[in-house]
Amino acid sequence: MDFPPPLNPNHIFINSSFAPSSSEFEPSDYLLLDDASDEAAAPVAVTGGSSIGATPMMNTTTNMECKDGAKRKKTDLGFRVAFKTKSDLEIMDDGFKWRKYGKKSVKNSPNPRNYYKCASGGCNVKKRVERDREDSSYVITTYEGVHNHESPCVVYYDQVPLMVSSNAWTLQASSQSSSS
DNA sequence: CGCTTTTGACCGGCGC
DNA sequence: GCGCCGGTCAAAAGCG
Numbered sequence: 001m002d003f004p005p006p007l008n009p010n011h012i013f014i015n016s017s018f019a020p021s022s023s024e025f026e027p028s029d030y031l032l033l034d035d036a037s038d039e040a041a042a043p044v045a046v047t048g049g050s051s052i053g054a055t056p057m058m059n060t061t062t063n064m065e066c067k068d069g070a071k072r073k074k075t076d077l078g079f080r081v082a083f084k085t086k087s088d089l090e091i092m093d094d095g096f097k098w099r100k101y102g103k104k105s106v107k108n109s110p111n112p113r114n115y116y117k118c119a120s121g122g123c124n125v126k127k128r129v130e131r132d133r134e135d136s137s138y139v140i141t142t143y144e145g146v147h148n149h150e151s152p153c154v155v156y157y158d159q160v161p162l163m164v165s166s167n168a169w170t171l172q173a174s175s176q177s178s179s180s
Numbered sequence: 181c182g183c184t185t186t187t188g189a190c191c192g193g194c195g196c
Numbered sequence: 197g198c199g200c201c202g203g204t205c206a207a208a209a210g211c212g
Contacts, residue, residue, distance in 0.1 A: 100185060102204060115203070119184090128203095 082142040084132065096120070098127055109133040118145075 097119035105112040113130040125145035132138035 099183090103186075104202065104204095107201065113202090117204095 079146050080142065080144050082140060085139045085141060086135075086137055096125075106130070111136060 098116040099119040100114060101117050102115040103112050104115070109130055110133065111131040113128060116127040116129065118125040118127075125143065128142040128144065130140050132140055
C-alpha cells in the first residue's frame with residue numbers, strides 16, 4: 001500500500017495557491033482530542049483539499065499547541081497530533097513507511113478505524129486513520145509518537161513559515177527525543 | 181520468495 | 197462483578 005514514486009506529491013508541500021476555492025472549508029474548524037482533557041492539548045491541524053487526493057496536508061491552517069512536559073497515562077509515546085484532512089483517500093504518505101496492523105470499527109463512528117505502525121525498525125510511532133463521523137469526505141489522521149529515525153525521503157520545504165510536518169517533527173524531535 | 185494487508189480473536193481498562 | 201469499547205497481536209492470503 002505504499003505509494004509508488006512516480007506520483008509523490010506527498011513530500012511536496014502544497015502551496016496556498018494549490019488550495020481549493022475553500023468554499024466550504026473552514027480553517028478554524030479545529031478538532032480536539034480527548035487528550036485536551038488530560039494534560040496536553042492535542043495539536044490539531046485541519047487541512048482542506050477538495051480532490052487533491054494525494055497528500056493534502058499542510059496547505060491551510062495549522063494549529064499547534066503542545067506541552068512538552070505532558071505525560072500520558074497509557075501513552076508513553078508522548079506526542080499526539082491529529083490532522084483533519086479533506087480527501088477521498090485516507091492514505092496519506094508523509095514520507096514514512098507505515099504498516100497496517102489493525103482495523104476496528106468504533107462506536108462513535110460508522111466508519112472503521114485503521115491502525116498503522118511505522119515500519120522502520122525501532123520506531124514505534126503509531127498512526128490512526130479514520131473518516132469523520134459527520135463528513136465522510138474528511139479524514140482524521142492521528143499520529144502518536146515520535147520517529148526516532150530520519151524519514152526515508154528527506155523533505156525540504158520552501159520558505160514557508162509554518163509547515164505541519166516540519167514543525168511537528170522538529171518540535172517532537174527536540175522536545176522529547178532525548179531518549180534516543 | 182518476501183512483504184504487506186486482512187480479519188478475527190484476545191486482552192486490558194473503564195464505567196456502571 | 198459484568199459488560200462494553202478500544203487497541204493489539206497473530207495466522208493466513210494475496211500481490212509484487
